[in-house]
Amino acid sequence: MRILCVAEKPSIAKAVANHLAGRVVTHNVNGTPYVKNYCFDYNFRQWGQSSVTFTSAQGHITSSDFGPRYKSWQSCLPIALFEADINTTIDDKMKPVAENIRQQSRYAQIVFIWTDCDREGEYIGSEIRDLAVAAKPGIQVKRARFSNIERNHVIQAAGNPVDLDERQVQAVAARIELDFRLGTAFTRMQTLALKPLVEQADPGYKVISYGSCQFPTLGFVVDRYLRVKNFKPEPFWYIKVSHKKDDINVNFTWSRGHLFDRMAVTIMFERCLAAKQAKVVEMLTKPTSKWRPLPLTTLELQKCGSRFLRMTGQEVMKHAEKLYTAGWISYPRTETDQFSKDMDLKKLVEKQQQSQQWGQYAEMLMGGGFNQPRVGRNNDEAHPPIHPVNFVVPTQLSEPEKRVYEFVTRRFLACCSEDAKGVSAELGIEWGVEKFNAKGLTVLQRNYLDVYPYDKWESSQQLPPFTVGETFIPMEAKITDGKTTAPSYLTEPELLSLMDANGIGTDATMHEHVEKIKDRNYVMTRSIGGSRAPAAVAESAETTRGGRGGRGRGRGGRGGAAATARGGSGMLEFIPTTLGVALIEGYDQVGFETSLGKPHLRKEMELQMKAICAGTKTKYEVVQQNLDQYRNVYSRSVQQIDVLKTAIRKYVLQQNVG
DNA sequence: GCAAGGTC
Numbered sequence: 001m002r003i004l005c006v007a008e009k010p011s012i013a014k015a016v017a018n019h020l021a022g023r024v025v026t027h028n029v030n031g032t033p034y035v036k037n038y039c040f041d042y043n044f045r046q047w048g049q050s051s052v053t054f055t056s057a058q059g060h061i062t063s064s065d066f067g068p069r070y071k072s073w074q075s076c077l078p079i080a081l082f083e084a085d086i087n088t089t090i091d092d093k094m095k096p097v098a099e100n101i102r103q104q105s106r107y108a109q110i111v112f113i114w115t116d117c118d119r120e121g122e123y124i125g126s127e128i129r130d131l132a133v134a135a136k137p138g139i140q141v142k143r144a145r146f147s148n149i150e151r152n153h154v155i156q157a158a159g160n161p162v163d164l165d166e167r168q169v170q171a172v173a174a175r176i177e178l179d180f181r182l183g184t185a186f187t188r189m190q191t192l193a194l195k196p197l198v199e200q201a202d203p204g205y206k207v208i209s210y211g212s213c214q215f216p217t218l219g220f221v222v223d224r225y226l227r228v229k230n231f232k233p234e235p236f237w238y239i240k241v242s243h244k245k246d247d248i249n250v251n252f253t254w255s256r257g258h259l260f261d262r263m264a265v266t267i268m269f270e271r272c273l274a275a276k277q278a279k280v281v282e283m284l285t286k287p288t289s290k291w292r293p294l295p296l297t298t299l300e301l302q303k304c305g306s307r308f309l310r311m312t313g314q315e316v317m318k319h320a321e322k323l324y325t326a327g328w329i330s331y332p333r334t335e336t337d338q339f340s341k342d343m344d345l346k347k348l349v350e351k352q353q354q355s356q357q358w359g360q361y362a363e364m365l366m367g368g369g370f371n372q373p374r375v376g377r378n379n380d381e382a383h384p385p386i387h388p389v390n391f392v393v394p395t396q397l398s399e400p401e402k403r404v405y406e407f408v409t410r411r412f413l414a415c416c417s418e419d420a421k422g423v424s425a426e427l428g429i430e431w432g433v434e435k436f437n438a439k440g441l442t443v444l445q446r447n448y449l450d451v452y453p454y455d456k457w458e459s460s461q462q463l464p465p466f467t468v469g470e471t472f473i474p475m476e477a478k479i480t481d482g483k484t485t486a487p488s489y490l491t492e493p494e495l496l497s498l499m500d501a502n503g504i505g506t507d508a509t510m511h512e513h514v515e516k517i518k519d520r521n522y523v524m525t526r527s528i529g530g531s532r533a534p535a536a537v538a539e540s541a542e543t544t545r546g547g548r549g550g551r552g553r554g555r556g557g558r559g560g561a562a563a564t565a566r567g568g569s570g571m572l573e574f575i576p577t578t579l580g581v582a583l584i585e586g587y588d589q590v591g592f593e594t595s596l597g598k599p600h601l602r603k604e605m606e607l608q609m610k611a612i613c614a615g616t617k618t619k620y621e622v623v624q625q626n627l628d629q630y631r632n633v634y635s636r637s638v639q640q641i642d643v644l645k646t647a648i649r650k651y652v653l654q655q656n657v658g
Numbered sequence: 659g660c661a662a663g664g665t666c
Contacts, residue, residue: 009665059664072660081660120663176663183661191660211661325666333665414661509663 002109003051008115031096045159102135116382123172170619171612172608186210219597231486245464252436275432283426296383298507303493310570314509334383336375368423373415417448489573502599522580578651586647
């Protein structure tokens, strides 16, 4: 038999071929430096001794475009793009890859597809199938099911081929068509209608783009901005109690937190005073632990990057990809936070023993400290969590790459460690009818914290020994007041979490949507507590900033204090530009629950894709249904374009429009 | 000049 195997990307082709082959002969492919053909013999369980060529695509092979009649922006009304013919062609860049698959198919009886086991991978598989079948009618098409590239797992997959899942293919086809039609139509419509207005304020302005991911992303930023802007501080009051014993001062927290009614607090306080004696009702210590982190996903890598490494998601991914292609870390785009049981993690820990920085810790793990990592809830069935695959001497890396590699490695070692252990103490008192409590923590074994300095868990001051039933008159007690504080602007980790929770983008693209809304000048970023942004919106926002910072108890902190409270300076916060606010507010007014700036429509589409995968809906139904719904949004937007224009004028040109 | 999804 002659078998043509095709992976989604060159790295998978190489890795799988090396697992299957005794000896591999590598051939270059004309026109592309990345894709190679790996030729070897292999005895398949189901097909017997075969001659194999293992090659790959480089992601998606085809792309969509409108016919010449619709290409020019002047050629038609944007709404025509809802049903204009779409040509699916092979991009110029992918021509050599496609030609290679065609040629190799001619020699083969079977094309065996090894794309990632996710929806997009299934679709790329269908592109490969179409090329193969066109080049060699009657060729048999099979697909490998694999979720990592461990040798045994790969051999299992090679011996148990399945069929392509046509439903997943159709689900992705629906997404592609809808994203394309809606993205292009709304982008043209709003650019043609609104650009002249925007240009009055910003002469070089290019395109006011709409996309099913970029707009909801912008919506999150605007939503938070409006909440900050419209925030009205409210005063509150609470009872503060402290007492000294054995020379240790204990501050108690009121079980009611705080109340917005001063008189009520006064009455409660007076009852406390009347009771005179406070009584200890609870004094217990119990073992506690701080859990080691979960295995690393892309989303978590990006969030930690902005918190601890002072990098944007975009930057972290750039360096992670470099480390991946150089062979230092595993594939950086994964949603999986569980290691498969058959993976040899100790072998990976062993390699880190060479490090000057964490080598000793790795040795400790090898010497018996090793613990199987926790198992998270996510598994994309395509990639393992991000982990170091080889040790690299720091001098071989650039400064930021070094930091990303260090984080990935420390995170991995932390995953393979023991939880941190400690003892928590809780002291509860009743004073009259009011309850107060105090907490203490003693850290006994730092364990994973020793290799993972990004987490903080420190012993607090010890509580003095109290016994249940003991009474005392509190040494200090008073009514204290505070003010609720405005929420802060959205940070990048928060934005990424919101996108994740609402299904906006994928692990591989989320950071691109964030970059896109910056690039379109819909939002800007600044360091928390750092220099102020030049935008007019940011300026007026400045006046609402005083007193933010303290969450819960009104500490009345200023911006600087807030920065430290939120994980250190250097982290970015997102502030919409006047244009960004205008677009979202405009669409909110035009549409009711179908505003383009809300995640609702995209969430809906995700559900419909799942329905196609489950077989309860067809691609045709989903596409038509969505087009109908968006046709509605489109015509309302055109009818009420003045609403959008007014919003733009109000913000961009700062005209008084009453 | 338009989208989002892959990947280098």
